[in-house]
Amino acid sequence: MKIFLTVFSTLLVLMILFLGFIFSGIYNVAAGKPDAPAIVWVLKTVRRNSIRPRADKVAIPAYVKDVPAYTGFSRFHETCEPCHGAPGVQQAGFAKGMYPHPPDLMKSVKDLSVRHIFWVIRNGIKTTGMPSFEKTLTDKELWSLAVSVKHLPVTSPREYEEAIKK
Secondary structure (H helix, E strand, O other): OOOHHHHHHHHHHHHHHHHHHHHHHHOOOOOOOOOOOOHHHHHHHHHHHHHHHHHHOOOOOOHHHHHOOOHHHHHHHHHHHHHHEOOOOOOHHHHHHHHOOOOOOHHHOOOOOOOHHHHHHHHHHOOOOOOOOOOOOOHHHHHHHHHHOOHHHHHOOOHHHHHOOO
16 A cells, blocks of 8 residues: 555656646747757657658558659758758758758668658658648658659759759
C-alpha cells in the first residue's frame, strides 16, 4: 500500500508541475526563438518514429516506376520551392523566418525513399509549416512530385529550369 501511495503521489506532483508549466506561459513559442536541445530531440524523434512505420506501409503503384524524374518539377516550383529552394534557387525570404527551418531537400532527401517522400507530401507534418496536399493533389500528382523530389540532389540548376518551363 505504501508503494502505491508513493507512486500515486509522485505522479500527482508530476501532473501538477506539468499543468503548471503548460498554463504558466513560461515556454516561449516565438518562431524566432529556437527550442531547447531536449525539446528538439523529442520532436525529431517523435517525427521520425511516426513517419517511418506509416511510410513503410505505403504501397507504391506499378506506374510509379515509369514516371519520368522531372515530371513533377513544375508542381514543385509552384508549391515547394518557396520554402525549400531548388537547384540554383534560394528559399524565399519568408522561409528564413520559419521554425523549424524548412529542410534543404537537395541534401535531406538523399536517405529517404520515394514512399517516405510521398507520405510526407501527402500528409504534411504538424507544427512545422509542412502542409498536407492530400486534399489538393491526386495520388498520381503526389507520386510524380515525390519522384521529382527524390531526384533533386542529382538535378542541375539548368535541368531544373528547363523542366519547370515544360
